[in-house]
Amino acid sequence: MTIREASQVSKHTPARRAVLRAVAAGATALAVPGAFSQTWPAKPIRLIVPFVAGGGADATARLIAGKMADRLGQQIFIDNKAGGNTIIGVQDLKRAAPDGHTLIWTMDQTFVLNPSLYNKLPYDPVKDFTPVALAITSPITVIGSTRPGDAQTIQEVVQRAKAQSGTLNIGSAAILAHIAQAEFAQLAGIDATRITYKGSAEVAQGLIAGDVNLVFDGLAPYVQFVKTGRARILAVTSSKRFGALPDVPTLDESGYKGMDLSVWFGFAGPAGMSSAIAQRLAQEAEWAVRQPDVIEKLGTFGFEPAAAISPAIMAERIVRDGQRYAPVIRKLGFKLD
Known part of the structure; x- marks a missing residue:
């Protein structure tokens, strides 16, 4: 099969603006009064990992969640729900109470790629979730x-x-x-x-x-x-050199301008989760991934900390990547259902 030229989508289309507003609203909306207090977290946090135990996604989840748990003062236990290109785990999160005690550790596949790969997706990547923290990235x-x-x-x-x-x-x-x-x-x-x-x-x-x-x-x-x-x-393929490979050039600096593409993993919660909880989780995630021992271990999996971490940044990245990748996926003819 020959790779053909992929069409481009404007970053300023009305559709993009509408989706961005919806995602940003989901990231900042407050839950009902009293849902968040100084006592949160009041119990252990369940972290859904929609991948098999023992793999790279599972290992990075356990590494980062372990650090966060120390600061939050509650256990974060991993619940592996593999299958369906993350769909099984995501549906579990969708049904959870938005009290900050159920989260998911997942990748761009969930929010960016699946909407273009499936004709019938059993969740809305914007309306059904609260973006929390895009935590780590890895270039191709x-x-x-x-x-x-x-x-x-x-x-x-x-x-x-x-x-x-x-x-x-x-x-x-x-x-x-x-x-x-x-x-x-x-x-x-x-x-x-x-x-x-x-x-x-x-x-x-x-x-x-x-x-x-x-x-x-x-x-x-x-x-x-x-x-x-x-x-x-x-x-x-990232815009900047990968920390674990400082001597390897980027495609962009090699003359192929605009080449900036990375896999990313992060945390999300159900729709309606308090923005205060989301912000606190983002702060703890950022602290965790910037610890020297975590950075070293992430490098062995081909990952590094994201440049900056917040619910708003994750929301923006979901929209931007979705607008960028959807036309390429259509051009390549990929479908999973």
């Missing part, structure tokens, strides 16, 4: 192999792709990685064949086996191959 990494003759820089990859049109095979698995390579191909002015895999482990093996020339993926599955000299990290 662009990785090549180190076989003799393989490109050593992203510029060399593009030069070869232009000189030998149609010969560049790019592997990826996650939806956001597909979007990243589509945007890159558009900016670079190249044609590339998109090779779709079921998961990152298969993508990594495809690169090492020589089935693809380049991959767009998260960092973690490739660390072992980079250490043993079998893979080379060429670039990251």
Whole structure:
């Protein structure tokens, strides 16, 4: 399949303004009087994690929640509700009381990608939730192999792709990685064949086996191959260099302007949760992710703290990413139902 040019959506459309107002209102609306007091949290907090136990999403949730619990003075216990691209866990949160004692730790998939991937989604990503804290981010990494003759820089990859049109095979698995390579191909002015895999482990093996020339993926599955000299990290898709890879350039600084795309994880609550609770949780999340030991551990998973953390920032990011990714998903033809 050839990656084609993706259409762009104005940041100032009436629809975007309307959605932004709705999300911002949800982030700041107060619950009924008396719902929040100095005694909150009055009991342990249930944190829904819509991913399997033991994976990276679960590990980061436990790491950050453990730090927050110390400051809040109440246990935060993890409730893994995996399945349906986070939909099962999200529906559980939707039914919860908005008293600040049930939260979710989830990713952009829930609020940004699922609305474009499903024709019938059993929740409204704006109306049914209270944004709390976009806490950590991870760029998509662009990785090549180190076989003799393989490109050593992203510029060399593009030069070869232009000189030998149609010969560049790019592997990826996650939806956001597909979007990243589509945007890159558009900016670079190249044609590339998109090779779709079921998961990152298969993508990594495809690169090492020589089935693809380049991959767009998260960092973690490739660390072992980079250490043993079998893979080379060429670039990251974020606007700024990734803290754990200070010597790796961004695609933007490599000449592909406007390339700024990252996976993110954060906290949210049910609709109607007090803004005072949301603000307190955001403050504690920000403190937690900026602790040196947390930063170090996050780096091993390919994540770093978000630049700034607040309910309003998360609300804005949901709208901005949704407006940006929806037309690309339509162009690529992805649907999950």
